[in-house]
Amino acid sequence: MMDLTQGQFVKHVLTHPFEGYEDLRWKKSGSMAIAWGIVFLLFVQQFAYSRFYGFQYYVEYEKIFNIMPYLIRSVILFLTWVVANWAMCTLFDGEGTMKRIFINSAYALIPYILSYLIGTFISHFLVMDEFVFIELIQIAGTCWTFVLMISAMKAVHQFSFIKTIVLIALTIVAMIAILFLLVLLLTLFQQILIFILSVYTELSYRLRV
Amino acid sequence: MGDNMSGLSKKLVSIMTAAVISGSLLTVQTSAIEAYNPYSYDNWGDPVSSQVGYTAEKFVDGITMGCGSFVEPADLYISYDNLMYIADRGNNRIVIADLDLNYIREMKEFSYGGETLTLNRPLGVFVDQYTGFIYICDTDNSRVLKCDTEGNVDRIFEKPVNELYEQELTFNPNKVCVDKAGNVYIVIRSITRGAVMYDKDGEFLGFFGANAVEQTAEVLSNAFWNLISTEDQRARTRRNIPVGFTNFDIDDDGFIYTVTDSQETSTDLLKKLNPRGNNIIDSLGVDNEFFFGDIPPTYWSIYAKRSSLTDIDIGPNGEINILDFQHGRIFQYDKELWLLFIMGGSGEQLGTFRSATAIESYDDKLYVLDSRKNSITVFERTVFGDIVTEASNYYNEGLYAESLEPWRNVLKYDGNYVRAYIGIGNALYNNFQYEEAMEYFRISLSQGYYARAFEGFRDQWLKKNFNNILFVIIGIIVIWITLRILFKKGIIKIIRPNKGRF
Numbered sequence: 001m002m003d004l005t006q007g008q009f010v011k012h013v014l015t016h017p018f019e020g021y022e023d024l025r026w027k028k029s030g031s032m033a034i035a036w037g038i039v040f041l042l043f044v045q046q047f048a049y050s051r052f053y054g055f056q057y058y059v060e061y062e063k064i065f066n067i068m069p070y071l072i073r074s075v076i077l078f079l080t081w082v083v084a085n086w087a088m089c090t091l092f093d094g095e096g097t098m099k100r101i102f103i104n105s106a107y108a109l110i111p112y113i114l115s116y117l118i119g120t121f122i123s124h125f126l127v128m129d130e131f132v133f134i135e136l137i138q139i140a141g142t143c144w145t146f147v148l149m150i151s152a153m154k155a156v157h158q159f160s161f162i163k164t165i166v167l168i169a170l171t172i173v174a175m176i177a178i179l180f181l182l183v184l185l186l187t188l189f190q191q192i193l194i195f196i197l198s199v200y201t202e203l204s205y206r207l208r209v
Numbered sequence: 210m211g212d213n214m215s216g217l218s219k220k221l222v223s224i225m226t227a228a229v230i231s232g233s234l235l236t237v238q239t240s241a242i243e244a245y246n247p248y249s250y251d252n253w254g255d256p257v258s259s260q261v262g263y264t265a266e267k268f269v270d271g272i273t274m275g276c277g278s279f280v281e282p283a284d285l286y287i288s289y290d291n292l293m294y295i296a297d298r299g300n301n302r303i304v305i306a307d308l309d310l311n312y313i314r315e316m317k318e319f320s321y322g323g324e325t326l327t328l329n330r331p332l333g334v335f336v337d338q339y340t341g342f343i344y345i346c347d348t349d350n351s352r353v354l355k356c357d358t359e360g361n362v363d364r365i366f367e368k369p370v371n372e373l374y375e376q377e378l379t380f381n382p383n384k385v386c387v388d389k390a391g392n393v394y395i396v397i398r399s400i401t402r403g404a405v406m407y408d409k410d411g412e413f414l415g416f417f418g419a420n421a422v423e424q425t426a427e428v429l430s431n432a433f434w435n436l437i438s439t440e441d442q443r444a445r446t447r448r449n450i451p452v453g454f455t456n457f458d459i460d461d462d463g464f465i466y467t468v469t470d471s472q473e474t475s476t477d478l479l480k481k482l483n484p485r486g487n488n489i490i491d492s493l494g495v496d497n498e499f500f501f502g503d504i505p506p507t508y509w510s511i512y513a514k515r516s517s518l519t520d521i522d523i524g525p526n527g528e529i530n531i532l533d534f535q536h537g538r539i540f541q542y543d544k545e546l547w548l549l550f551i552m553g554g555s556g557e558q559l560g561t562f563r564s565a566t567a568i569e570s571y572d573d574k575l576y577v578l579d580s581r582k583n584s585i586t587v588f589e590r591t592v593f594g595d596i597v598t599e600a601s602n603y604y605n606e607g608l609y610a611e612s613l614e615p616w617r618n619v620l621k622y623d624g625n626y627v628r629a630y631i632g633i634g635n636a637l638y639n640n641f642q643y644e645e646a647m648e649y650f651r652i653s654l655s656q657g658y659y660a661r662a663f664e665g666f667r668d669q670w671l672k673k674n675f676n677n678i679l680f681v682i683i684g685i686i687v688i689w690i691t692l693r694i695l696f697k698k699g700i701i702k703i704i705r706p707n708k709g710r711f
């Protein structure tokens with residue numbers, strides 16, 4: 001039984017939020033390729049949300065375009081989640097490896113991504129009064145992702161429900177810490193770079209004379 | 210290869226030259242005569258170069274007028290009978306001139322029941338258009354005089370003896386105005402609770418139109434601590450007191466407009482008060498975020514000085530002229546509070562100011578009083594200003610179709626003029642040209658209007674294509690049913706490659 005292809009497993013996980021992840025775990029299934037594809041879709045969704053949403057609902061400052069915010073909001077945030085979750089689970093004796101966490105979390109994101117992509121698409125056909133339908137789809141998708149994510153974390157680490165919730169809360173704290181340190185590191189490197197550059201400039205002026 | 214490259218670079222050079230020439234032509238058109246760079250704001254709140262609606266025409270001081278130099282003049286008022294009253298603070302007099310700024314006479318001495326009164330540093334003057342009485346803020350004498358044109362004082366307004374008025378506060382009247390019913394409103398500089406209000410018999414009525422306290426973090430935290438602190442502790446905390454407004458004007462419908470001269474606050478910078486004292490600005494219009502004066506920049510904001518609004522004047526079409534003392538700028542808004550023009554700047558040249566204190570308008574002219582240059586600068590409306598005024602007048606009266614042509618003209622002069630796109634969009638919308646309207650609303654970033662136009666566009670489209678849509682839906686249903694029947698009878702089979710559960 002359960003001879004599913006990787007693609008069929010995605011569908012199985014999405015439609016069976018409670019046993020799907022357990023099946024995924026016991027079959028040692030799940031593909032990194034698909035997971036990366038989903039993360040890329042997350043990036044596409046973030047981009048589409050701020051650039052291609054129906055004009056009457058949402059408009060973003062359009063004079064400057066920078067890809068970084070979208071990358072940070074999708075790929076970087078997701079990777080931080082995975083790393084923070086892995087770091088926390090080692091403290092809690094969770095069973096998940098980094099790869100399993102990555103795959104399970106990515107699969108759980110699908111309803112969120114799809115609901116927002118659908119919302120972005122139909123926002124071009126609905127008038128202001130019908131915005132409630134878009135909202136409904138988006139909230140439903142987000143809730144579904146939330147349920148899936150809890151189930152995913154529960155299955156990947158073999159935790160109890162309460163322990164999973166605690167883990168998720170701690171993961172978010174760890175994410176904030178990691179991001180803070182990252183920003184600090186970047187600023188530091190920037191300072192060093194500026195220092196090296198100014199030494200170089202100084203030297204090059206003096207050598208020329 | 211080399212030939213190709215040079216050909217390409219030549220092309221580039223010619224394109225760039227064309228761009229530079231057209232760019233410089235534009236700048237020549239916009240700012241050849243102004244002493245400053247005219248600008249306006251786009252819908253993002255970013256400054257963009259624009260054209261002026263009024264250009265400085267002449268500069269008149271007391272000596273050219275023939276009444277001796279002004280000393281720190283404080284206020285300017287144009288009365289219903291087209292006379293200009295100037296409160297000449299340093300000379301303790303009121304100068305009266307006609308609108309071409311020819312001196313007529315001055316008022317220095319007033320008689321009140323046999324005794325002679327003189328002024329001491331008057332700050333404000335007002336003429337009641339219904340009764341013809343002149344009201345003068347005799348500031349350092351702590352009184353407001355109501356007199357006729359001959360200087361016979363009819364009534365003196367002094368510090369009210371009333372428990373509402375804290376007696377230790379000084380009574381230093383700054384500005385005065387009178388409404389249709391004869392109620393007198395006086396702005397007192399030491400009072401932040403609003404204007405002091407008297408009825409026509411000189412009876413103290415109370416305070417009128419206080420500003421709200423700005424919701425800052427400090428105010429919120431105070432509110433929180435007040436919940437749990439004792440009476441004694443509460444008395445020692447800083448009280449949340451609003452900034453009082455500094456100046457006002459009354460329009461012909463009896464609405465009082467106030468401005469607040471403060472660098473710190475950003476609430477209630479401009480208010481339109483109904484006779485009950487309620488601010489009715491909030492209930493105006495869609496898609497209009499109200500901000501008055503210069504918009505503070507997001508970055509480097511600590512280096513930018515914020516506007517401080519000192520005077521307000523309501524023009525003949527309901528335009529609102531606001532004077533920014535900090536930068537010496539005039540901001541003109543129409544009666545729906547859309548920014549029309551920004552003029553002026555600080556400096557010594559014609560059209561710029563060192564200490565702009567009062568503004569008045571008459572027909573298509575603006576008069577600005579500068580208390581350090583001791584002079585009056587006269588601005589006259591430009592051709593561009595005429596077109597914009599015409600368009601916005603039609604628009605505000607609801608005559609969208611008539612406003613279409615002037616708005617298109619405005620865009621010929623200034624493509625950055627956001628208001629014109631909204632005007633054209635609304636004209637097209639009212640003419641059921643939803644798709645074109647959507648385009649204009651898209652450019653002007655008016656989401657609310659765009660949503661309305663889109664609704665119309667969708668209805669129109671659905672009505673036009675109803676038959677086709679119905680046809681497609683019926684077609685799909687028919688095909689679906691036939692396919693199901695064919696499946697059931699086994700005429701068509703789907704071969705599943707996988708034998709899994711799905």
